[in-house]
Amino acid sequence: MDSHLGNTDVDIEAKLPFSQACENNKVAILTVLQKELKTAQYVLEIGSGTGQHSVYFAPRLSHLSWQCSDVANNLKMIQAWHHEYPVINLPQVLALDLATADSFPKHDGILPLYDTVFTANTLHIVPWSLVERLFSLIATQPFSVTKLIIYGPFNDQGKFTSAGNAQFDAMLRARDPQSGIRDKGKVVDLAHKNGFMLASEYAMPANNKLLVFQKIE
Numbered sequence: 001m002d003s004h005l006g007n008t009d010v011d012i013e014a015k016l017p018f019s020q021a022c023e024n025n026k027v028a029i030l031t032v033l034q035k036e037l038k039t040a041q042y043v044l045e046i047g048s049g050t051g052q053h054s055v056y057f058a059p060r061l062s063h064l065s066w067q068c069s070d071v072a073n074n075l076k077m078i079q080a081w082h083h084e085y086p087v088i089n090l091p092q093v094l095a096l097d098l099a100t101a102d103s104f105p106k107h108d109g110i111l112p113l114y115d116t117v118f119t120a121n122t123l124h125i126v127p128w129s130l131v132e133r134l135f136s137l138i139a140t141q142p143f144s145v146t147k148l149i150i151y152g153p154f155n156d157q158g159k160f161t162s163a164g165n166a167q168f169d170a171m172l173r174a175r176d177p178q179s180g181i182r183d184k185g186k187v188v189d190l191a192h193k194n195g196f197m198l199a200s201e202y203a204m205p206a207n208n209k210l211l212v213f214q215k216i217e
Helices: 009-013 020-036 052-060 072-084 128-140 163-175 184-193
Strands: 042-046 065-070 116-120 147-152 196-204 208-215
Touching: 020 052, 020 116, 020 147, 020 196, 020 208, 052 065, 052 072, 065 072, 128 184, 128 196, 147 196, 184 196, 184 208
Parallel strands: 042 065, 042 116, 116 147
Antiparallel strands: 147 208, 196 208
């Protein structure tokens, strides 16, 4: 395991909610974020899950504020990680449910000026209607989001990019028919309809991609 602080972390992390996928991909994702977020100030992470990504990214992106959010039932997991690995640029975790939200999360009734949205391994989990909702929220909120970064598996022109992705998609759809690996072209089209264009694409380990969308001026 790539520990965060030292050998004693193994014992601490054994007691925390744990995602092996987060542990496996955090280094590769951070390498891209350090390039893409050089001028970012306030990043909103949607679907923070266990919170593992946030405690790894935030201290290594100390020039910005990393705002975690997730559905209410997941907040305690994220808070547990933040309690064990406190970082000054990790604000209080906020609730955000794409199914019901008409705004991105606020602090004491005030909407922060998020300039970047990041989400990892969410588009293939939530229904397509919530993927559409994600983009529409970004497009309609009165704040200055200029960059959207999405990590996960994607199909290419309707085809799976690996046998492993095909098996993963079958597992997802057996569990929830509304989930499944999304086609990159369909996501790009949705982004364009909401005022964003695909600016960069990075090949990632385990047949994943990291897509960077920039607001169309």
